[in-house]
Amino acid sequence: MTRQHAMSFALVLALSGSAAIRAGQMHARDEEKAMPRIDAVVAAAQAAAPAPVTVPPPLAAPGVAVFSTDYYYYARILTDQGPIRVRLAPEFAPAHVTNFIFLAKLGRFNGIVLDAGGSTYNAAASGADYVLPSEFTTRLPHDRAGLLTAPDGAPAGQFGLTIGAAPSLDGLQTVIGEVVEGMDLVSALAQSAAQPAGLTAQGAGAVDVPPVVILGVTIEMGIVTGDECL
DSSP: OOHHHHHHHHHHHHHHHHHHHHGGGTSOOOOOOHHHHHHHHHHHHHHHSOSSOSSOOOOOOOOOOOOOTTEEEEEEEEETTEEEEEEEOTTTOHHHHHHHHHHHHTTTTTTOEEEEETTEEEEEOTTOOOBOOOOOOTTSOSOSSSEEEEETTSBTTEEEEESSOOGGGBTTEEEEEEEEEOHHHHHHHHHHHTSOTTOOTTSTTOOOOOOEEEEEEEEEEEEOOSOOOO
């Protein structure tokens, strides 16, 4: 990501967080309640499903956790081509971030494939057939590569990763985060998707990137200190 893009995304996401930091001298830090809430829903879903199962059972929507601006949240997506670390944006998409964390903790992203689909690489977790409300905001447009985005009106297990600017997705998909580590892999995916049909790795300028398999997704969180930015 460019320095300008990193600064703009950080500024947008840090508006409420920075206010909380400045006000820290006036009141105690909020208790982190989002992750325990999501963990409880995950435990309930696991208890309701017999294990092991060949086909994961359908899930109910996890609801919306209340995220504190005193904390940051990351998703580390481990793929067979390397890791990608995403700064999540619960400030603007709490329902989608809750859902993404919920599915990650249940392991529903494990083993699925990111496939090229125009301006994004897309994947879908099984069993999440419920639909989430749109949380698109013009403050987080699809204006660059490396954005984690979810289609509105589609099964909630679907998500995509932009490999370039995709303004046509504005109003149709919700940005739920941005890649802060692993942009080299995103760039390789973009180059691969741009190759003419039939061009192989032996062709001039070709970049051979096989389908990307997600091995697992872990969630990281920490306390916002004032230096936290993308």
